[in-house]
Amino acid sequence: MSKNKIRFGVIGPGGAGRSRVMRLVQSTPSVEVVAAADTNDACITQLEASLGYGVEHLTARSGYKKLIDQLDVDAVGVFSPHTLHYEHAKYALEAGKHVLIEKPMVCGVGNALETARIAAEKDLVYLIHYQRHFAAKYYTVRQLIKRGTIGEVKSFFVYMAQDWSGRAWRGDPRYSGGGQLNDSGSHYQDILLWMTDLLPKSAEGSADYYYQGEKKRVPINGSFNVELSNGAAGRLIILGDYIHGFHEDIRIMGDKGTLFYQGEKLMLVKPGKPAVEIPLSVPKNYPECPADNFGRLLTGRTKNNYVPPIFGARVALLTDTILEAAATGKKIDCAKLLKKSGYDMSVLST
Numbered sequence: 001m002s003k004n005k006i007r008f009g010v011i012g013p014g015g016a017g018r019s020r021v022m023r024l025v026q027s028t029p030s031v032e033v034v035a036a037a038d039t040n041d042a043c044i045t046q047l048e049a050s051l052g053y054g055v056e057h058l059t060a061r062s063g064y065k066k067l068i069d070q071l072d073v074d075a076v077g078v079f080s081p082h083t084l085h086y087e088h089a090k091y092a093l094e095a096g097k098h099v100l101i102e103k104p105m106v107c108g109v110g111n112a113l114e115t116a117r118i119a120a121e122k123d124l125v126y127l128i129h130y131q132r133h134f135a136a137k138y139y140t141v142r143q144l145i146k147r148g149t150i151g152e153v154k155s156f157f158v159y160m161a162q163d164w165s166g167r168a169w170r171g172d173p174r175y176s177g178g179g180q181l182n183d184s185g186s187h188y189q190d191i192l193l194w195m196t197d198l199l200p201k202s203a204e205g206s207a208d209y210y211y212q213g214e215k216k217r218v219p220i221n222g223s224f225n226v227e228l229s230n231g232a233a234g235r236l237i238i239l240g241d242y243i244h245g246f247h248e249d250i251r252i253m254g255d256k257g258t259l260f261y262q263g264e265k266l267m268l269v270k271p272g273k274p275a276v277e278i279p280l281s282v283p284k285n286y287p288e289c290p291a292d293n294f295g296r297l298l299t300g301r302t303k304n305n306y307v308p309p310i311f312g313a314r315v316a317l318l319t320d321t322i323l324e325a326a327a328t329g330k331k332i333d334c335a336k337l338l339k340k341s342g343y344d345m346s347v348l349s350t
């Protein structure tokens with residue numbers, strides 16, 4: 001894109017949206033926010049306060065269509081509640097707009113793949129806000145696994161707990177798309193698949209709807225045995241019924257060693273040897289965050305999209321699988337589930 005100014009539209013400038021937009025305009029000053037679509041006008045006013053200038057306000061439920069069709073935007077940010085991502089992203093991509101989208105990219109693996117296909121056909125930037133792809137803590141593990149430091153991945157333990165009560169739309173089944181399993185849980189499904197570079201094969205487990213003894217309308221907690229495409233099997237635990245704060249524990253075991261974190265330190269244990277700390281790093285000039293990566297792509301400062309839609313589609317399949325496993329009490333085969341949307345697993349390989 002060789003224009004001096006990039007005209008940007010915001011769909012859903014709530015807490016995350018405002019923060020992503022500010023990172024985008026700070027890292028790519030040629031981005032000019034021209035309009036925002038939000039059913040709550042106060043959120044657009046708050047966005048203007050952060051930006052220090054005014055934008056066009058679109059507050060109708062269909063406001064995003066006017067933003068995309070009539071305001072000559074080059075790119076949009078989709079930061080709306082989860083189940084709305086599909087209609088917002090699809091409409092923007094079909095109209096030829098580049099899209100920065102919050103996680104989970106799009107609910108439902110069939111919908112996720114459809115939006116990925118449109119972006120590819122139209123040669124558009126479509127980038128997911130999985131910020132862990134830019135953090136040395138996680139990036140280093142992906143590189144070590146790629147280099148064969150722990151050999152073939154055999155097992156894993158991915159655990160996250162957060163005080164998550166499902167407030168506002170997050171607790172409403174119409175917008176949440178799977179409660180905490182699909183909210184912060186989306187990050188940890190992504191971390192598992194992205195760090196190991198494997199596809200999900202099956203999942204079995206359960207979820208419950210309890211937060212501090214009160215039954216909610218969306219899943220709050222889940223524990224699953226997950227199999228990956230190379231036969232590795234391990235545990236994915238996502239909790240919302242946690243007291244005050246956020247906690248994670250990620251361990252990846254290979255046939256030549258195990259990687260795990262001790263606080264913010266990354267540790268490697270090789271068979272018969274003591275654990276050693278591994279320095280964390282990202283390459284020089286690596287983008288700082290998804291918004292920075294998006295801005296660099298739009299201005300031709302990089303050709304690399306570090307969170308392309310294939311990762312969103314892989315996560316969507318795992319999310320669909322664990323939700324189905326929890327709902328039915330059965331072991332769910334990912335390939336069979338994907339087939340219901342008309343795809344086979346090869347579509348999820350890079």
Ligand SMILES: NC(=O)c1ccc[n+]([C@@H]2O[C@H](COP(=O)([O-])OP(=O)(O)OC[C@H]3O[C@@H](n4cnc5c(N)ncnc54)[C@H](O)[C@@H]3O)[C@@H](O)[C@H]2O)c1
Pocket residue numbers: 011012013014015016017037038039040043061079080081082084102103104129130131168183
């Ligand atoms: N990457 C992260 O770590 C992270 C952190 C927080 C939130 N998020 C993601 O950001 C997104 C938004 O979450 P949030 O915490 O900012 O929620 P939020 O409620 O603060 O923001 C959502 C915004 O969407 C607006 N909205 C609702 N219905 C709409 C509609 N029909 N059309 C247009 N706008 C509509 C709301 O008024 C609100 O301004 C979600 O996808 C969430 O998962 C990601």
